[in-house]
Every structure is written in structure tokens, then in C-alpha cells.
Amino acid sequence: MTTENKNPHLLIRAMKLNTSLFLPLFLLILITSMACSSSEVYIVRDGVSQCEIVIQAEADSTVQKAAQELSTYLAKVSGANLQVVFSENRDPEQHAVFLGVGFHSETMKPHTIAYHVEEGNLYIYGGNPKSTLYAVYRFLEKELGCMWLSPEAEKIPELKSIEIKRNTDYSYTPQVETRTVHSRLFYNHHDFADKLGVTYEAFPGYVPGAGVHTFHRFMSEDSYYEAHPEYYALRNGKRITTQLCLSNEDVLRIVIDSVKSYFRSYPNAGIISVSQDDNTQYC
Incomplete structure (x- = not known):
């Protein structure tokens, strides 16, 4: 007769002990898995920033403007303040919105704009600095519903949380590269022209x-x-x-x-x- 048959009470106690250890471990793995597989990435959650806006140290004035515009409009939408930092100063423990073409190796046409989510981070970029600025405005427009109606009028939604789907992947290359509208509306209001993707150079x-x-x-x-x-x-x-x-x-x-x-x-x-x-x- 085996030891187990000789000591049935010991076998039952061992099974109970294994179950008591396994169940919390299983629940921990399940909860972690559910959190990692969330279908959204939070930029702002309940009015609190979840990300930094990251640009490269050598970013030119147009990309820096794009970062400030993104921070400004995310604050208008949610009330949260997203800091703009250089890549070497970012918090590695925090998710980020990476701004500019330098954070990935993709070759792009100069006028292409794009944004996508990768490993919990949001990337917004264009084929050149001006296209990166255009990409910021298209993100705010398409994903958050911002609208610019005139140089003096805009429609900005109010959201306590800003979440972006993990499968977000947008890219657009305009068929017409010279998008000039010969009007003082754009010649005299460059910021408004940028928001609409209109070229104000003649x-x-x-x-x-x-x-x-x-x-x-x-x-x-x-x-x-x-x-x-x-x-x-x-x-x-x-x-x-x-x-x-x-x-x-x-x-x-x-x-x-x-x-x-x-x-x-x-x-x-x-x-x-x-x-x-x-x-x-x-x-």
C-alpha cells in the first residue's frame, strides 16, 4: 500500500494548501492580463495626465510649436496639463506622446501625416516639421472632435478622460501638395491656415x-x-x-x-x- 493511501488526510491537506496558493496567483495573473489587454490607451484619465509629450532635443521651432499646440488643446479638452519634455528627460516609467518623425525609421513623403499607437505610446508625426504640425491638428480633429471655424471661433469638446484605441493607425498623403487658397483669410491668419492644412505661401x-x-x-x-x-x-x-x-x-x-x-x-x-x-x- 502506498504512502498516500496510508495517509488520506495528508493528501487532502496538501490539496487544500496547493489550492490556497494557486488561486491568488491565478487571480493576479488574470487581472494583470486584463489590464495589459485593455483596448484603450489613456492620455488623460479623470482629469489627470497619464502621459508626457516628448520631442527630440534638436526639434525645430515648428515641431516645438506642434508640441505646445497639442498640450494647449489637450488642456482645453480635459483640463489636464501634459508636460512637454525632451526625449533625454522623459520619465521612462510613464507612457508618452512622441512627436516628430525622428522616433521611428519609417521613410515618408514630405507631405504625409500620420499617428498610431504602439506599446501603449502614441506617436504623431509627419514627413517634415510642418507636416508634423498638421498631424497634430488632424489628430485633435479626428480623434477628439476639435473644430476650427474661423480665426476667432473654435469648437472644443469637454472630456474628463481622453483614451485612444490601441489599434489606432492613421496615415494620409495629400494628392495635392500645393493647397494654397488665395485669400486674406489665410494670408493674414497663419495659425488658422495651419489648423485647416492650408498653405499660406502664395x-x-x-x-x-x-x-x-x-x-x-x-x-x-x-x-x-x-x-x-x-x-x-x-x-x-x-x-x-x-x-x-x-x-x-x-x-x-x-x-x-x-x-x-x-x-x-x-x-x-x-x-x-x-x-x-x-x-x-x-x-
Whole structure:
């Protein structure tokens, strides 16, 4: 006969002891697992900040502005104050909102904006500093419901807690890189333009002097008219230099060559306007 059969009371006591030790351990593991698998990441909880806003020490003035704007609007929404700190000064025990493209290795187009949650941290970034600022405003708009209606009017929700789903992953690359609206509303209110993602430069990224009404720049009267009047508009039986003759194949070739020459002269420019001059004196 085995020892266990000889001492049934000892076996029962051992089982009770094992159960009393295992149950608290099981509950602890279960609670920890549930906490880790929460579907939200809290930026603010019951009016108390749960994160820092972290930027790199070499962040330029635009990224620093983005950090201050994020902190300002999170405070307007929740009443909580999120500190802006440099990465080397952050609290490693605390979750963070990392701001700027430098915190990950992804290669991005300059105008791309994005934000996502990773390992309990929120990352907001863009392909360049200005795009990072745009990304902050899109986050506030899409995730929290902030709205900017005019330079003087905005709609800001009131929330005691700000939580973001762990599977949040947003990215957008605009199809139109030059989002210029020719209006004093934006020329005179740069902050408002930034909130709406509108470019307040008249011709950003353009070849200098070639933003609009450019035909005369590609084929100047002094260079071509005397030898080739047929390159210019025919009006009432006379060739005049107010516009180019668009049916002349040589004109197309010369304009293409001129455009290429402009880009060689301004290698940092990415846009040039090929457009009729500002009048109605065409063929």
C-alpha cells in the first residue's frame, strides 16, 4: 500500500494548501492580463495626465510649436496639463506622446501625416516639421472632435478622460501638395491656415517668378518675335505677342525646353506653372 493511501488526510491537506496558493496567483495573473489587454490607451484619465509629450532635443521651432499646440488643446479638452519634455528627460516609467518623425525609421513623403499607437505610446508625426504640425491638428480633429471655424471661433469638446484605441493607425498623403487658397483669410491668419492644412505661401515650392501666367517667360518677345512671329497669337490678321500660338508645334517644343531649363536653374523647386498670360488676346 502506498504512502498516500496510508495517509488520506495528508493528501487532502496538501490539496487544500496547493489550492490556497494557486488561486491568488491565478487571480493576479488574470487581472494583470486584463489590464495589459485593455483596448484603450489613456492620455488623460479623470482629469489627470497619464502621459508626457516628448520631442527630440534638436526639434525645430515648428515641431516645438506642434508640441505646445497639442498640450494647449489637450488642456482645453480635459483640463489636464501634459508636460512637454525632451526625449533625454522623459520619465521612462510613464507612457508618452512622441512627436516628430525622428522616433521611428519609417521613410515618408514630405507631405504625409500620420499617428498610431504602439506599446501603449502614441506617436504623431509627419514627413517634415510642418507636416508634423498638421498631424497634430488632424489628430485633435479626428480623434477628439476639435473644430476650427474661423480665426476667432473654435469648437472644443469637454472630456474628463481622453483614451485612444490601441489599434489606432492613421496615415494620409495629400494628392495635392500645393493647397494654397488665395485669400486674406489665410494670408493674414497663419495659425488658422495651419489648423485647416492650408498653405499660406502664395506659390510654395515653385520656380521663382513662375507661379501663374507664365507664357511670356518661356518665350520672350525679344528672343523670338522678330525671327518667328508665327510663334505668337494671330489677331485680326496680325501676329501679336500677348499670347503664344498653341497650334504651333515648335512653340510646344520650345516651351518644354524652357521648362527644363528653369528646373535646372532652380533644382530645389518642384513646381512650375505653364499657363496663358493674363489677358484675352489669344488666337
